[in-house]
Amino acid sequence: MEFETVIGLEIHAQLKTKTKIFCGCSNEFGAAPNTHTCPICLGMPGVLPVLNRKVVEFAIRFGLATGAKINQFNQFARKNYFYPDLPKGYQTSQFDKPIVGKGFLDIEVDGESRRIGITRAHMEEDAGKLVHDSVEPVSHVDLNRTGTPLLEIVSEPDMRSPQEAVAYLKKLHAIVRYLNICDGNMQEGSFRCDANISLRPVGQQELGTRTELKNMNSFRHVEAALEYEQRRQRDLLLDGEKIVQETLLWDPDKQITASMRGKEDAHDYRYFPCPDLVPVEISEEWIEEVRAGLPELPDARKARFMSEYELSEYDADWLTADRPVADYFEAVVKVGAQAKKAANWIMSELSRELGSEDIERCRVSPAGLAELLAMIEKNTISGKIAKSVFVEMMESGKDAVAIVKEKGLEQNSDMGELQAVVEKIVAANPEQAEDFRNGKTKIMGYFVGQLMKETKGKANPKMANELFARVINKG
Amino acid sequence: MNMKISQEDVQHVANLARLRLSDEELVTMTGQLDTILSYVEKLDELDTTGVSPTTHVFPLSNVFREDIVRPSLEQQEALENGPKTDEDSFLVPKII
Numbered sequence: 113m114e115f116e117t118v119i120g121l122e123i124h125a126q127l128k129t130k131t132k133i134f135c136g137c138s139n140e141f142g143a144a145p146n147t148h149t150c151p152i153c154l155g156m157p158g159v160l161p162v163l164n165r166k167v168v169e170f171a172i173r174f175g176l177a178t179g180a181k182i183n184q185f186n187q188f189a190r191k192n193y194f195y196p197d198l199p200k201g202y203q204t205s206q207f208d209k210p211i212v213g214k215g216f217l218d219i220e221v222d223g224e225s226r227r228i229g230i231t232r233a234h235m236e237e238d239a240g241k242l243v244h245d246s247v248e249p250v251s252h253v254d255l256n257r258t259g260t261p262l263l264e265i266v267s268e269p270d271m272r273s274p275q276e277a278v279a280y281l282k283k284l285h286a287i288v289r290y291l292n293i294c295d296g297n298m299q300e301g302s303f304r305c306d307a308n309i310s311l312r313p314v315g316q317q318e319l320g321t322r323t324e325l326k327n328m329n330s331f332r333h334v335e336a337a338l339e340y341e342q343r344r345q346r347d348l349l350l351d352g353e354k355i356v357q358e359t360l361l362w363d364p365d366k367q368i369t370a371s372m373r374g375k376e377d378a379h380d381y382r383y384f385p386c387p388d389l390v391p392v393e394i395s396e397e398w399i400e401e402v403r404a405g406l407p408e409l410p411d412a413r414k415a416r417f418m419s420e421y422e423l424s425e426y427d428a429d430w431l432t433a434d435r436p437v438a439d440y441f442e443a444v445v446k447v448g449a450q451a452k453k454a455a456n457w458i459m460s461e462l463s464r465e466l467g468s469e470d471i472e473r474c475r476v477s478p479a480g481l482a483e484l485l486a487m488i489e490k491n492t493i494s495g496k497i498a499k500s501v502f503v504e505m506m507e508s509g510k511d512a513v514a515i516v517k518e519k520g521l522e523q524n525s526d527m528g529e530l531q532a533v534v535e536k537i538v539a540a541n542p543e544q545a546e547d548f549r550n551g552k553t554k555i556m557g558y559f560v561g562q563l564m565k566e567t568k569g570k571a572n573p574k575m576a577n578e579l580f581a582r583v584i585n586k587g
Numbered sequence: 588m589n590m591k592i593s594q595e596d597v598q599h600v601a602n603l604a605r606l607r608l609s610d611e612e613l614v615t616m617t618g619q620l621d622t623i624l625s626y627v628e629k630l631d632e633l634d635t636t637g638v639s640p641t642t643h644v645f646p647l648s649n650v651f652r653e654d655i656v657r658p659s660l661e662q663q664e665a666l667e668n669g670p671k672t673d674e675d676s677f678l679v680p681k682i683i
Binding site: 130131144154165168255391393 | 671
């Protein structure tokens with residue numbers, strides 16, 4: 113039997129505000145445990161939460177960027193449950209009146225474009241962090257994260273493969289980073305993804321029983337977990353067994369999903385409107401003000417890179433996936449570098465040397481890279497030497513001109529000088545020269561290699577080819 | 588008699604609230620809650636045709652804070668009321 117996979121994603125994006133959603137505590141990550149708390153986020157009795165205006169603005173920004181309807185009247189609700197990371201005993205969230213209504217995202221997989229629906233996005237508060245003690249039977253509770261603003265973004269069950277799910281996730285990730293509302297760090301948990309996945313026989317309308325996957329903190333984990341779960345469900349169904357609706361945790365070490373027992377009691381959250389927070393009413397003027405401040409988004413930027421800089425679709429896609437990378441590229445081009453060359457260098461040398469480091473912390477500035485590219489252009493150094501100069505620039509933070517000067521790496525384009533060396537090499541290799549004259553032109557590589565060895569890689573390679581051809585054919 | 592709430596309902600709500608009720612308490616609570624619900628049901632007699640649902644009594648909306656950091660509590664102050672703590676965290680029975 114053939115099955116169709118159905119996937120929907122639920123994403124929690126921590127919003128990059130300075131303070132928490134309902135109090136003035138700092139929203140900064142990484143502080144000592146329980147140093148960013150106050151009576152409001154600790155859930156003390158008698159306190160009054162007050163909504164951070166910035167959170168509303170960020171949510172509107174997201175809604176506008178995904179073609180969504182902004183619900184001009186929206187309000188908060190209490191979601192009741194007990195867990196030690198939730199001091200109030202309820203999470204302040206939105207229920208039947210979320211701020212962002214139906215929107216969409218276009219994704220592309222294997223050259224095919226598909227539109228994925230976004231059901232809704234709503235504002236809510238994050239819970240605290242539990243650290244399980246490795247020795248004692250206790251858990252340590254850190255409430256710094258309690259009250260961090262979140263945007264929960266719920267998709268329609270529109271994705272049909274793990275690849276589509278990852279494409280959607282990456283697109284959404286790029287958008288929140290472009291909008292500057294979330295830093296998108298999946299490792300640190302500021303961009304989290306839960307997935308619902310089910311299978312149904314091809315042609316069937318009704319959805320199959322789904323499982324919910326959690327604990328996937330990278331794009332790779334999301335894809336691997338969905339692949340695994342797709343296989344597991346298919347095997348069960350083919351054996352005539354039933355899928356149990358449950359929450360599963362992805363175990364990245366064992367590469368399997370495992371049942372998450374304990375949190376399985378039937379959810380009964382008893383949502384009700386939060387009496388402490390008055391409704392939010394968003395005027396047309398406010399929406400238009402936010403719209404006017406929207407940056408250029410990934411799709412538009414990609415299209416512009418293709419037309420303005422004549423980049424291939426692949427290059428434009430690569431460069432615009434992350435806003436700081438696209439900004440870096442444009443800065444290099446702005447100071448005079450040729451677009452295609454700049455793109456190549458950023459996509460190969462720069463990205464390799466950066467590794468997992470943020471491009472915003474790159475030791476080579478856009479102007480520094482442009483200067484290096486100009487030196488290649490002017491034949492001051494060869495492309496090959498430029499690569500080693502670049503590695504040194506990344507390591508030492510020195511500029512290209514200084515390194516080339518210090519190490520005497522200028523390309524040798526002195527015709528007379530090079531010719532003397534070429535003549536010497538040809539004289540020392542009469543057999544190879546004869547082969548060349550007899551049409552074995554591939555041997556040119558050998559000669560150029562000899563010349564590079566003699567000149568420590570500094571000979572102008574274009575001149576080398578010409579010189580050898582001339583000298584050998586003359587002899 | 589037509590009860591507004593069953594013992595099963597009360598047991599369910601008690602579980603959600605992490606309350607343990609004895610058999611006797613369950614009977615008492617069910618009776619009392621039934622009385623309360625019957626009393627509140629009086630509101631159903633009001634004709635609310637044409638009255639739009641509301642969640643707040645005051646005609647207020649858009650009460651905001653600016654995104655400006657204010658001092659938090661000192662760590663020890665924050666931990667003070669916790670039933671069990673160590674030097675920087677609250678301690679709870681291990682949850683996995």
